[in-house]
Amino acid sequence: xxxxxxxxxxxxxxxxxxxxxxxxxxxxxxxxxxxxxxxxxxxxxxxxxxxxxxxxxxxxxxxxxxxxxxxxxxxxxxxxxxxxxxxxxxxxxxxxxxxxxxxxxxxxxxxxxxxxxxxxxxxxxxxxxxxxxxxxxxxxxxxxxxxxxxxxxxxxxxxxxxxxxxxxxxxxxxxxxxxxxxxxxxxxxxxxxxxxxxxxxxxxxxxxxxxxxxxxxxxxxxxxxxxxxxxxxxxxxxxxxxxxxxxxxxxxxxxxxxxxxxxxxxxxxxxxxxxxxxxxxxxxxxxxxxxxxxxxxxxxxxxxxxxxxxxxxxxxxxxxxxxxxxxxxxxxxxxxxxxxxxxxxxxxxxxxx
Amino acid sequence: xxxxxxxxxxxxxxxxxxxxxxxxxxxxxxxxxxxxxxxxxxxxxxxxxxxxxxxxxxxxxxxxxxxxxxxxxxxxxxxxxxxxxxxxxxxxxxxxxxxxxxxxxxxxxxxxxxxxxxxxxxxxxxxxxxxxxxxxxxxxxxxxxxxxxxxxxxxxxxxxxxxxxxxxxxxxxxxxxxxxxxxxxxxxxxxxxxxxxxxxxxxxxxxxxxxxxxxxxxxxxxxxxxxxxxxxxxxxxxxxxxxxxxxxxxxxxxxxxxxxxxxxxxxxxxxxxxxxx
Numbered sequence: 001x002x003x004x005x006x007x008x009x010x011x012x013x014x015x016x017x018x019x020x021x022x023x024x025x026x027x028x029x030x031x032x033x034x035x036x037x038x039x040x041x042x043x044x045x046x047x048x049x050x051x052x053x054x055x056x057x058x059x060x061x062x063x064x065x066x067x068x069x070x071x072x073x074x075x076x077x078x079x080x081x082x083x084x085x086x087x088x089x090x091x092x093x094x095x096x097x098x099x100x101x102x103x104x105x106x107x108x109x110x111x112x113x114x115x116x117x118x119x120x121x122x123x124x125x126x127x128x129x130x131x132x133x134x135x136x137x138x139x140x141x142x143x144x145x146x147x148x149x150x151x152x153x154x155x156x157x158x159x160x161x162x163x164x165x166x167x168x169x170x171x172x173x174x175x176x177x178x179x180x181x182x183x184x185x186x187x188x189x190x191x192x193x194x195x196x197x198x199x200x201x202x203x204x205x206x207x208x209x210x211x212x213x214x215x216x217x218x219x220x221x222x223x224x225x226x227x228x229x230x231x232x233x234x235x236x237x238x239x240x241x242x243x244x245x246x247x248x249x250x251x252x253x254x255x256x257x258x259x260x261x262x263x264x265x266x267x268x269x270x271x272x273x274x275x276x277x278x279x280x281x282x283x284x285x286x287x288x289x290x291x292x293x294x295x296x297x298x299x300x301x302x303x304x305x306x307x308x309x310x311x312x313x314x315x316x317x318x319x320x321x322x323x324x325x326x327x328x329x330x331x332x333x334x335x336x337x338x339x340x341x342x343x344x345x346x347x348x349x350x351x352x353x
Numbered sequence: 354x355x356x357x358x359x360x361x362x363x364x365x366x367x368x369x370x371x372x373x374x375x376x377x378x379x380x381x382x383x384x385x386x387x388x389x390x391x392x393x394x395x396x397x398x399x400x401x402x403x404x405x406x407x408x409x410x411x412x413x414x415x416x417x418x419x420x421x422x423x424x425x426x427x428x429x430x431x432x433x434x435x436x437x438x439x440x441x442x443x444x445x446x447x448x449x450x451x452x453x454x455x456x457x458x459x460x461x462x463x464x465x466x467x468x469x470x471x472x473x474x475x476x477x478x479x480x481x482x483x484x485x486x487x488x489x490x491x492x493x494x495x496x497x498x499x500x501x502x503x504x505x506x507x508x509x510x511x512x513x514x515x516x517x518x519x520x521x522x523x524x525x526x527x528x529x530x531x532x533x534x535x536x537x538x539x540x541x542x543x544x545x546x547x548x549x550x551x552x553x554x555x556x557x558x559x560x561x562x563x564x565x566x567x568x569x570x571x572x573x574x575x576x577x578x579x580x581x582x583x584x585x586x587x588x589x590x591x592x593x594x595x596x597x598x599x600x601x602x603x604x605x606x607x608x609x610x611x612x613x614x615x616x617x618x619x620x621x622x623x624x625x626x627x628x629x630x
Contacts, residue, residue, distance in 0.1 A: 010623035017616030022577035025609035027557055292414030299416055319414035 039316045041271045041329045042228035042263040049227040053078060058190075061212040070215045078223055079193055079210055080141055080150050085220040086205040087143035093221070094232035094262070095141040101229050102134070104266040105334050128160040131194075141232075145202045149194040158194070161186050171211040175203070228263035228273070236260060239274070249287075249294045256283035269313060270332045277325035288326040292319040295330065309333040355465050359473020360480070363447060367481050376439055380489050388496040417503040422594040424497065429511035429593030432489040433586045436515040437522065440482045441543035444523060447478055448530030448539055457630050467625045471527065475618060478523050483516035490515075490593075511589035517607055521580040521614035522546050528621035531628065550582030580610040 045053075057076040064073045084093055101107035111134070126132050137151040158176045159165050165176040165186070176186040177200070185203040187195040189210050197203040208214030225231065240254035253276075261275040278284045299314035313331040320327045367373050451457065451474055460470060490512030498504040522543050529542040552559070553576040563569040585606055591598045 007623055007626045010619050010626065014616045014619035014623060017612050017619055018578050021609050021613040021616055022574075024605055024612060025553075025579075025581055026577050288414055296416040315416070315419055317415070318419075321414065 039269060039271050039313070039331045040265055040267070041273050041316075041331075042231075042265040043273045043327065043329070045224055045227040053223060053226055056080070060210065062209070062216045063212045063214060065215040065217045072212050078226065079189065080139060080148055081221045081223060081226065082209050082216060083148055083189070083193060083195060083206040084141050084143055084146070085216060086209055086214065087146040087202060088233070089217070089220045090144045091235040092233065092238060093141065093143035094230060095139060095226065097138075097229045098133075098140055099138045101266060104229065105268070106266045106270060106337055107229075109338060129156050129158055130160075131156045145198045146206060147196040148206070149196070150192060151194070152192065153188050153194055154191045156188070156194075158186055158188060161196075170207060173207050173211065175207070177203075225261060225263075229266045230262070230264035232262055234260040234262055234274075239276075243294060249290045252283075252287050252290055256280060256287040269334050270337060271316075272330045272332070274328045274330075275325060276328065279324070281324050284324060284326060285321055288319050288321040291326075291328060295319070295328075307336075309335050355469045356473045356476065359465065359470055360477045363474050363477025364480065366447070366450070367477070373443065373481070376443060376485065377488065380485070380492070384489070384492040384496060387493070388500070417501050418505065418595055421497060421501065421503065421505070422596070425493075425505055425508055425511075425593040425595075426590045428493045429490070429508060429589045430586060432486060432493070432512055433515040433518070433589045435489065436482055436486045436512075436519055437547050437582070438544075439485065440478075440519045441522065441526065441547060442540055444478045444481065445526060445540035445543060446536040447474060448527045449534045449536050452530055452534045461630060468622045471618065471621055471625055475524060475527055478527070479516065479520050482519045482523065483513075486512040486515040486519075505593065505595065507595050508593045511593040514585050514589040514592070514607070517610060518550075518580060518582055518585045521610050521617065522550070522582075524614040524617040524621070528617050528624065531621055531624045546579070547582055549576075550580045552576065552583075553579040554581040554583030554585075554587075556581075578609070578613055578616070580613050581606050585610070 056078045058079055059074055060077050060079060060082060061072060062075050062077065062082065063070050064075065080095070084095070087093065098107075102111065115134075131137070131151070131153060136153065136156075137149055139148075139150040141148040141150075158174075159167060161176060165178045168175050168177075172190045174188050176188075185197045185200055187203055187207055189195065189207070193210075195203060195206050197206070205214055209216050236257045236259070237254055239257065239260040240250040243250040243253065256278050257276045258278040259276070261277075263273045263275075265271040276284070276287070278287075295314065295317040299311055299317065302308075302311035302314060310333055313333050316329065316331045318329050320329075451460070451470070461467070487509070490508050494505055494508045525546050526539040526543040530539050556573070556576045560569060560573060563572065584602075588598055588603050588606070590596075
């Protein structure tokens, strides 16, 4: 009887354990990995960016530069990039897609700082000109001594920008300048492009490009490269200075690189793609290896210092060498940038929220 | 103590079988081929290029551990499923051989309880499968570690998970030999359970395709206690690739598989106790 009871004890135990096993594994997820970060690197023009570019192109009469000769031609081009091309040829130029950046977390941090400041620069501009940067502006671009703001300026009172400024018309452009006062100059092209410069020479160059009076070089800014929320090209010396703690890599960068093209996607964490090109293939290959090593060391350092967020994002960092160029992909965590920007110190005021 | 004697007997029998020597030899050859064919170009902690049989696999410059993730992931999956398949076929004979006429009577005449006989055989085979899994994974870790200077200990946990996953499979094979004393039948049970375990891992996805009803509920209940072979394989792959894993999910699946093995062994103990030899 005891033996029989013991036998059935095994059976009861088996049934109970089977129930426990079912309970433990109920339900099961088909994907057993922890939530993995998704990073989209802006390394090509996406369909919405192609549509965006197509919508921005206007028929312009440009003095097109064809080798050594120039010829006036009617071309479909993005006016902002045309106006920017003159100053862009001299060094760094960057284009900020304000409309797209407004909806990003990092854009929101910047807007919060600008709007919550004691004397908000956005309010000042609106008060003087009637331009609401939050509602009217689509893009802002900057290059050597030149700032371009694209948007709807049909109702703007731009005379208010500078004391005593007079409005004069030239083709599709209205120029606002005070001939008696040195300093800021402004112009509005076709009520959609505000051109701000420090000197008259730069202003005349930008207007001349749009009005077909100054030779336009199509190769300076390739329209097909206008993708990401921030894009442009960096001065090599400036880019070399971005390698803190690894001056050797910075020096090598300054020696081997000739052009650095930048694309930034800020939709979540900030994903950066830099296309570096130069004339010396061997030097660039060496540089690509050195940059890859520096990124690897940065990741190890972040891990050692317990910055898992940064280390996780540096997992995505890579360098892809090609003939005479290499592409570098780096991502920065939103938290990292929040820590740098959320106190609004970058505006020169530490008391901001 | 008696369990240990049975356990050692199983280990001795495994060593005596040429099949296991062949398995060890083929694993060694596979590791040597990977070791000789894979050329890795490492610069300052970053992998500049990897070549297999002279062909460039990847020219991107990335941190070594990131660049090698696919290699470790594929290695983990390979080791995991090789352990499953070779374990099923290589170990299918142990149960029927223990129950062979003459031998079982001899064993039962010794001062050994039936449950000890069952447990000793089970633990012996689980040890053998663990050794195979660990040999493959540690071999891969050593080869890539020597070549790159990067030692991926996460791969070891992939080998450990393979051994854990095989344990409930072998428990079912051993118990099935108490019903039909045949090595092919044991193998069939083992391979069927591995297949069912792969399906069970995708239970939630499959349930989404079914209309509510008796069939759906029956499938849900049937799959619930089965070891989730494919889910554990995924965890092994992620672990080897240093990708983030959900430790709670892993603990739940490992515990569930172990409890399933215990349930099957308890059922086997009931069968063994009531069986006349």
